[in-house]
Amino acid sequence: MEQYFCESFIWYISGLVCLLSPNAESLKLLHGQSLVFPHVIHSRSDNDSKTLKITKTLTLNLEKSSVLDKELLLRTYEGPLMRHTYIDGEMLEEDLxxxxxxxxxxxxxxxxxxxxxxxxxxxxxxxxxxxEEGAVGKNFPHIVYEIQDDTLHESQGGAWDKMAMHFTPRESYPTRRC
Structure with missing residues (x-):
């Protein structure tokens, strides 16, 4: 509980410092984290591109991404019952x-x-x-943080091996020719 209070207090103070100095573009926080106020420099609707400034040294030239089909099948299980839900893929990648x-x-x-x-x-x-109550106008503070290594595979231990056992090679079936 004490650690949570200390972390919350540090975040609160960091936010106040940023708010009191609106010219500060970013503020270094703990453990490789920075508090930043990203903003759109340029936006074009004809090709859905945006230029987004994150920090003084990082500006993104963004293009619209398209990775999903128009309709995406989401398969879930409720006990032994399989449920299919079709989701609008274009809606999911609207902001991607x-x-x-x-x-x-x-x-x-x-x-x-x-x-x-x-x-x-x-x-x-x-x-x-x-x-988010620390917003300056409509400009919300964001946290930019570093990740060290991809430890997902290591932290799962043998779970990946167990999952791999559920995959089987696809059998090839003869195709009909008309």
């Missing part, structure tokens, strides 16, 4: 953008203020700060 040069892929929403969440490169991530 990428910058191939920086290896960035982000969701950008400008509804009720700019909010950015995603990958800024091989080791950087961005997400809106939970304490």
């Amino acid at each position: 953008y990428h910058d191939a040069q920086n290896f960035a892929s982000v969701m950008v929403s400008e509804e009720n203020g700019l909010k950015v969440e995603g990958v800024l490169g091989p080791k950087l991530r961005i997400k809106p700060w939970v304490g």
Whole structure:
């Protein structure tokens, strides 16, 4: 409980410092984290591109991403019953953008203020700060943070091996010719 209070207090003070100095573009926080106020520099509706400034040294030239089909099948299980739900793929990727040069892929929403969440490169991530009450106008604070290594596979231990046992090679069936 004490650790939670200390972390919350540090976030609160960090946010106040940023708010009191609106010219400060970013503020260094703990453990490789920075508090930033990203903003759109340029936006073109004809080709759905945006230029998004994250920090003084990081500007993304974003292009619209398209990775899903028009209709996406989501299969879930409720006990032994399989349930199929069809989701509008175009709606899911409505706010999805990428910058191939920086290896960035982000969701950008400008509804009720700019909010950015995603990958800024091989080791950087961005997400809106939970304490959104620190917004300056419609410019929300965001946290840019580093990730060390891809430890997902290591932390799962033998779970990946167990999952691999459920996959079987696809059998080839003879095809009919008309």
